Amino acid sequence: MIKLEKRTEIIHAALELIAEQGFHAAPMAMIASRAGVGAGTIYRYFANKDVLITELYREIEAKILPCLLEGYIEKQPIRERFLHLSMALLRYFIIHPLYFRYLEQFFNSPYGVALRREKLLGRTEKRDAYRELFVEGVAGQVIKDLPLPVLFALSFGPLLAVTRDHVLGFIVLDDALMARTIEACWEGLKK
Amino acid sequence: MIKLEKRTEIIHAALELIAEQGFHAAPMAMIASRAGVGAGTIYRYFANKDVLITELYREIEAKILPCLLEGYIEKQPIRERFLHLSMALLRYFIIHPLYFRYLEQFFNSPYGVALRREKLLGRTEKRDAYRELFVEGVAGQVIKDLPLPVLFALSFGPLLAVTRDHVLGFIVLDDALMARTIEACWEGLKK
DNA sequence: AGTTTCGGAATGAACGTTCATTCCTATACC
DNA sequence: GGTATAGGAATGAACGTTCATTCCGAAACT
Structure with missing residues (x-):
């Protein structure tokens, strides 16, 4: 339907503007014009700006989630599963830099602070995969016996940082460098 | 002088508001009222909001810088120097959570993006201490031969992440946990 | 010493701008 | 022709900034 066409255009315009320049550079009027749509039209598809932004986040x-779990083998050793998940995560963000930058903007904004809180307490597929990994690894004496948030920090901290550096053009993350970086993370994690 | 009194009040009000709630929650009128000062008075001390925010960042x-280098001994082995710097950094942010949160807001805002670019290319005292450490460590075969941004990511990524988790109340970073976290970072770094 | 004058500091109401949202008209579809 | 959809000008709230005015302590004068 044309309805979905427009909705997609609006979402995509918002994604581009926010990812490239941040929320401050994405007023509704500009989203509308980049989407080739009238300002009022956006409100036929999204109740308000918050909804648009949150919906985009959810999409x-x-x-991402299915991509991470593609080829993921539960039976493999902890280390291999960690390498798999992390490699998939980095590859995904490298292929979709707009998504990465949008997520960064989102989590570092008022929109995302509530969600971050949920993330650490509640659960998400992605975090869950990692969480299970960590819990199992700690129990099996494979991973350091540190609080879960610290294990997350040791993994996601570096991974997201190198992704940012790549997206901003400070380094070039090829498969080899990604693998070496992830391996370094693992060495921090493992017992 | 009374002049400095007011300036200090204004800076402190801005720090509190921005650190606690983000830039969106710190209009000039609110900064003024929290500082116990008229709205126009701010402009006697700062040309505009950008200047106020940047000045606060510089202060x-x-x-921070002197605190990091206190007790820092150039002659020590790389590992010990890394542990010292990192311990000092974490301790500083734990003691001054408002500063930490302000810096986070600052770097994740339009104000800070330009600066971050400078940081990675140019130089700062703090980053320089780490940078020298990394360069020396790579040359001396003590640290993995990875690009500098990756080494920074492996260090600051986890350190800032655990600090954030502590400040947000998800974990309690005591000296023992700090030391274990930093040790884990080092294991990722070392050859 | 008491009174007046003076000047920089402080003030907050007012202004212009920006933005999200609404509303009414024009258009397309059946 | 009647209904649903799109558009973009209109609206009002919020914000950073300005400026005419007030305030206050110190100097100047008697």
Whole structure:
């Protein structure tokens, strides 16, 4: 339907503007014009700006999760599963830099602070995969016996930082460098 | 002088509001009222909001650097120097959570993006201490031969992440946990 | 010493701008 | 022709900034 066409255009325009320049550079009027749509039209598809922004977040999240778990083998050793998940995560963000930058903007904004709180307490597919990994690894004496948030920090901290550096053009993350970086993370994690 | 009194009040009000709630929650009128000052008075001390925010950033940065280098011994082995710097950094942020949160807001805002670019290319005292450490460590075969941004990511990524988790109340970073976290970072770094 | 004058500091109401949202008209579809 | 959809000008709230005015302590004068 044309309805979905427009909705997609609006979402995509918002994604581009926010990812490239941040929320301050994405007023509704500009989103509308980049989407080739009238300002009022946006409100036929989204109740307000908050809804648009949150919906966009959810769409991105929903696309990432399956990619991470593709080829993921529960039976493999902890180390291999960690390498797999992390490699998939980095590759995904490298292929979709707009998504990465949008997520960064989102989590570092008022929109995302509540969600971050949920993340650490509640659960998400992605975090869950990692969480299970960590819990199992700690129990099996494979991973350091540190609080879960610290294990997350040791993994996601470096991974997101190198992704940012790549997206901003400070380094070039090829498969080899990604693998070496992830391996270094693992060495921090392992017992 | 009374002049400095007011300036200090204004800076402190801005620090509190921005650190606690983000830039969106710190209009000039609110900064003024929290500082116990008229709205126009701010402009006697700062040309505009950008200047106020940047000045506040510089003041914080200037306070941190000396603390990191206190008791820092150039002659010590790389590992010990890394542990020292990192311990000092974490301790500082734990003691001054407002500074930490302000810096986070600052770097994740339009104000800070330009600066971050400078940081990675140019130089700062703090980053320089780490940078020298890394360069020396790579040359001496003590640290993995990875690009500098990756080494920074492996260090600051986890350190800032655990600090954030502590400040947000998800974990309690005591000296023992700090030391274990930093040790884990080092294991990722070392050859 | 008491009174007046003076000047910089402080003030907050007012202004212009920006933005999200609404509303009414024009258009497309059946 | 009647209904649903799109558009973009209109609206009002919020914000950073300005400026005419007030305030206050110190100098100057008697």
